[in-house]
Amino acid sequence: MGTEGMQALTQAQAVAHYEAMDLRARPATLHPGYVAADASRDPRLLPTYLLYQAQGQRWLHSLHLTAIPGTDLKDASSPYGYGGPLSTSDDARFLAQAWQACSQWMVQQRVVVDYVRFHPVLGNERWYGGSASDNREVVVMDLQGADFALAYPPRLKQTLKKAQRAGLVYRETALAPHARSFGAYYRSAMADIEADPFFLFGDAYFELLAATGLATLGACQRAGDADGPWLAASVFLQGRGLREYHLAATTAQGREVGASSFLLHEAALAARALGVPRLYLGGGSNPRPDNSLLFFKSSYSGRRLLYRTGSSVFRAADYDELKRRFAADWSAHPERPIFYRKV
Structure with missing residues (x-):
């Protein structure tokens, strides 16, 4: 050694x-x-x-x-x-x-x-x-065993049906070919919500992250429009025994059809198909138990861990x-x- x-x-x-x-x-x-x-x-x-x-x-x-x-x-x-x-x-x-x-x-x-x-x-x-x-508190999804979607609350099930009616499809690929495109997409979304400049990561960040081989890009678009705009996109990180929800963004058009909710559900299904036992979602944007981001993530799983x-x-x-x-x-x-x- x-x-x-x-x-x-x-x-x-x-x-x-x-x-x-x-x-x-x-x-x-x-x-x-x-x-x-x-x-x-x-x-x-x-x-x-x-x-x-x-x-x-x-x-x-x-x-x-x-x-x-x-x-x-x-x-x-x-x-x-x-x-x-x-x-x-x-x-x-x-x-x-x-x-x-x-x-x-x-x-x-x-x-x-x-x-x-x-x-x-x-x-x-x-x-x-x-x-x-x-x-x-943070949220993690257990992907093995029973169909995890059965435990989704009614509001999430309704949102997923809305996305399906809108013809959304989900695709995964390596981040490398899309590193700069995702970087620009993510920064635009952060600017729209007036996020702290700390979170406006440059192209070099996404290119180097892609070069590690750890990053997967998940994105959803409308069916039949493979060259159309992303309605939501996210970078997932893959380690041993765990997929991590890392950075995500959406657009006004995506919000109208529940694209972020659809993306996360489909990413969980894709991880399970690969034999990944857990999808780590993380927590809210602050420690408050009523944080809206924590509320969104908690729709997918009732399992909480302590950060x-x-x-x-x-x-x-x-x-x-x-x-x-x-x-x-x-x-x-x-x-x-x-x-x-x-x-």
């Missing part, structure tokens, strides 16, 4: 270790290739892969390092979506050793603080040595100095471990 102890890996090395980890689920959002592609969102993000090995076990942590403006310090954070470590062992002693080695590496590299978004399907906060806190986040301060004195340096940001966002930039 290689050298014991903590080491920083190249992306290729990290991918090899990731794919060798025998875990029930390996979400694509924790794949080192995804971490590298996601770094294209911001030139300040440096993909970093840490591996701890001992007694034949692996602990792998893929994250972004970022230089803190005006200092010689750094912070660490998960990619967009989810992150946190993967481990082949739940042994408390092994995990404590891995975290100690990670913390020492962070101190040596002048990393002050980290912020981690754990994956709810894995519950991988158990492999992390910092603090963890509840954030919000948690974590953080650790590795250099306490430097962290206190950051609070003084960025006093206005600290005052505005004391709940954010990385309070001086959007993560």
Whole structure:
């Protein structure tokens, strides 16, 4: 398995270790290739892969390092979506050793603080040595067994019938041939709803995401109009044992015929046909239990999981100095471990 102890890996090395980890689920959002592609969102993000090995076990942590403006310090954070470590062992002693080695590496590299978004399907906060806190409920669909559509509420069934009457059809393809087209489609939809510019990912993001081989494009159009406009489109990420609903968009015309609802139902059917046991839908746009996006996703499944986040301060004195340096940001966002930039 290689050298014991903590080491920083190249992306290729990290991918090899990731794919060798025998875990029930390996979400694509924790794949080192995804971490590298996601770094294209911001030139300040440096993909970093840490591996701890001992007694034949692996602990792998893929994250972004970022230089803190005006200092010689750094912070660490998960990619967009989810992150946190993967481990082949739940042994408390092994995990404590891995975290100690990670913390020492962070101190040596002048990393002050980290912020981690754990994956709810894995519950991988158990492999992390910092603090963890509840954030919000999320939705996952179990695709095996009985027909999941039988449990849909009447309003969703009616919406799907409306889409079918409108002649919608669903198709899946690799993202690569359509990366730029989807990027433009997604940005247009985000602009229409006046989304934060943080979410206006550039073409490079979608091209690099497509190059990982992890991304599938799902889109719906009207029957007989294969060259017509997408009424709804989404990027799904495929990892071991799990498909993830990643980014999605629709149009005013699509909303009129329930295109987003139709797309998600058909994507679940397509995943089941491929033998994928779960479709992860995620949660709302905020932690409120009455969030409209959470309400939409909950129509597809009553199964909820808990999404948690974590953080650790590795250099306490430097962290206190950051609070003084960025006093206005600290005052505005004391709940954010990385309070001086959007993560």
